[in-house]
Amino acid sequence: MPASVEELEQFETDVLSGFVLARASAGLADGTIRGDVGHLDQIRTWFGRPLWDMESADADAYFGKVLRDSPSGTRLGRSQALTTYFMFLELRHKVELHRMTGRVSSARSTR
Secondary structure, rough: OOOOHHHHHHHHHHHHHHHHHHHHHHHOHHHHHHHHHHHHHHHHHHHHHHHHHOOOHHHHHHHHHHHHHHHHHHHHHHHHHHHHHHHHHHHEEEEEEEEHHHHOOOOHHOO
16 A cells, blocks of 8 residues: 555655765765755755656756756766665665555666
8 A cells, every 4th residue: 555645755754864864874074965965955846756756767857958057066966966865765765665655766767
């Protein structure tokens, strides 16, 4: 049985919190973590759905059209944050995400 909208919203919040904690535990500076979260928030705002729903075509549209004229550092920062987030999803939440949504998260799906 798929999760409710409220459960998915809470899960999305919990996953992002876990992402922040994992990055902090790895010794990353607060500014780096804030930058990653800011990049993910920008992508999430554009996408309008949880990032785990993003597929290669969505990433292509975002990076190839939306960010086409952005500085290369912006594109690089966002792509690195998104790749790291998907790796985190795959390592820590793959089973739970599949159980709640029926989706299989893969860092390779957005590369």
